[in-house]
Amino acid sequence: MKRWIRAVSLMAVAWVISSPGQAELTIRITQGTEAALPIVVLPLAWTGQGQGTPPPEDVAAIIRSDLARSGRFRPLIEWPETPSTVDQVRYPVWRATGADSLVLGQVRPAAGGQYEVDVQLLDVFQGTRLERYTNLVGADELRDVAHYYSDLIYQRLTGEPGLFDSQIAYITQQQEADGPRYALMVADSDGERPKRALRSYAPIMSPAWSPDGNRLAYVTFEADRAEVYVQDLAGQRQVISSFPGINGAPVWSPDGRRLALTLSKDGNPEIYLVDVSTRQLRRLTQNSAIDTEPAWLPDGSGLVFTSDRGGSPQLYQMPVRGGVAERLTFDGEYNAGATVSPDGRKIAMVHRTNGDYRIAVLDRDTRLLTVLTRGRLDESPSFAPNGSMILYAAKSGGVDVLEAVSVDGGFRQQLQLDQGQVREPAWSPLRKR
DSSP states (O other), X not given: OOOSSOOOOOBOOEEEOOSBOSOOEEEEEEEOOTTOEEEEEOOOEEOOTTTSOOOSSOHHHHHHHHHHHTSXXXXXXXXXXXXXXXXXXXXXXXXXXXOSEEEEEEEEEOGGGOEEEEEEEEEXXXXXXXXXXXXXXXXXXHHHHHHHHHHHHXXXXXXXXXXXXXXXXXXXXXXXXXXXXXXXXXXXXXXXXXXXXXXXXXXXXXXXXOTTSSEEEEEEOTBSSOEEEEEETTSOEEEEEOOSSOEEEXXXXXXXXXXXXXXXXXXSOEEEEEETTTOXXXXXXXXXXXXXXXXXXXXXXXXXXXXXXXXXXXXXXXXXXOOOXXXXXXXXXXXXXXXXXXXXXXXXXXXXXXXXXXXXXEETTTOOEEEOOOOSBOEEEEEOTTSSEEXXXXXXXXXXXXXXXXXXXXXXXXXXXXXXXXXXXXXXXXXXX
């Protein structure tokens, strides 16, 4: 189990690359929910026979998979017919399937090798069209537009923002002949298109996304000590913090201008704020205890962090301007590693219960703590960009995997690497479109 304070020092060599990674994540739904909405996503008809190259991606299959792994939808896989336009739809036939909604459409060839992706969302029982989405994209953008349409469909039918047009960062470890290799990976939210942002002989940890989704902060030990870096997805990176002692747990402010992080440069682990552009540093906590693992409130007004000032690791909250720290957790002898939901209403954490480390959620209004997971060594929780799910690291059969659970605990899935170990996930914000 990862300690809530880390002090590891290994000799390393690292380099920045942007080539695709070899290891891929496979998603398996391990627990569904009976409340999932039945929906049909039909194949999109290709209208360009003899006029162009068929699309290299199955947009409808991506949308179908997205909706299924949200836990909110149950895509039906048997269809009485496959219309591609609204005038071809016989609503009584589709009502008999039990589907609430129907997604259909076409992909048409366009100039310059592009594709026009036309998707329509229908209400089966009302017999009406709810939405129509049309975009002109290149071949390499088909997966992106599929995730984007999934978000639009999700929001139209649930009234909540989607989560699919986003990315996940995670750390992999693979054993090679001369020792372990660590990599910082970035993939689509469904684990597809993995790319390697950093490869190292030494551990990498604590990846954190910037609010615009274009940069990652992380900790690396490649210089025989802990250092905090900021790296954009194009590969450019810069050292942000390289003080003696601990440089750890970076997390971005909501405006993307500062990082909160843990430093022990003055002898004791404390929470500091650093301006990413100017490197101006400000110490936030002033306590003889260990203060670490900061997490910003979404409005930027304060931070939640882990401290043992009460005798055991617990969560505290402090205004960003400084002041008195308020204790938030009292249930259990260990609550650490907080992350705050995008709407600010919930705090996910690692909670120890009967010797097991599990992911729990604290409701900030009621202060009710709910344990969501069932593992023995669950850690590193990260909220989906819409707050509906939590991605975290776990053990399965002695292998490090990623798992996700809905915030009500009713839906679960597992993401396992096809080779090597995977840990420390971080879910990005939604892409800006």
